Amino acid sequence: MNIHTYEKTWLAVSMVLIVGFIATVTYGAVGPGIAMIDDDGGSIDPDTINDDERFNDPGVTHVGENEYEAAVVAQAWTYTPSEITVPANSTVTFYVTSRDVTHSFTVAGTNVNTMVVPGQISEMTVEFDEPGEYGILCNEYCGAYHHTMEGKLNVVP
Ligand code: CUA
Structure with missing residues (x-):
């Protein structure tokens, strides 16, 4: 050569x-056991989040055989709902928006991690193949109690 x-x-x-x-x-x-499929969004007026069908009562909705949608509202210093439960072997599309400042929606120990910006809907589709328990946390500094902003994700058998 x-x-x-x-x-x-x-x-x-x-x-x-x-x-x-x-x-x-x-x-x-x-x-472990989960894979990101899609990451897309949309926009929303942070002042009218409560008028949006997905966000006026945020949570998990069963939309297909193994398909779920999870709407989450972030605000200083909580996620609503604070606990999300989905079955293993499911595909979950998350829609996350913020009521106030920029947060993140981060599933600890995975690379499910998106900025949550007021005015925008962060959309992510994730496959959950195995049961597990994950912490949800905020890694965008959002004020005095940023470090306490957390939730829980349960993938149940
Ligand atoms: Cu919300 Cu940091």
């Missing part, structure tokens, strides 16, 4: 790595 061939080989290898890294970020497994 001459130098030129080495160069081409390494260029190809690095391209594969870069594409691989991007694929991992986009499609990668997000934690």
Whole structure:
């Protein structure tokens, strides 16, 4: 092999790595037994959250055989609902919005992690293959009691 061939080989290898890294970020497994499928959103007027069908009584809705939707409202310093329970082997689309300032919706130990910005709906679809218990926490500084802002996610058998 001459130098030129080495160069081409390494260029190809690095391209594969870069594409691989991007694929991992986009499609990668997000934690033990769960996988992110989709991450999209929409907008909402933070002052009229209560008029929105999804957010006036936020929680988990069964929408298909193994499909659920979970609407969550973040505000200083709580999530509503504070506890989410879904069955294992289900696909859950989360819709999360904020009533006040920027928070995050982060499922500890996984890469389910989205900023929750007032005026926007953070949408994420996640597959839960295995039962488990996860902490939900806020990792965007949102004021004096930011560190106490937490919830719970139960994936039940
Ligand atoms: Cu909400 Cu930090």
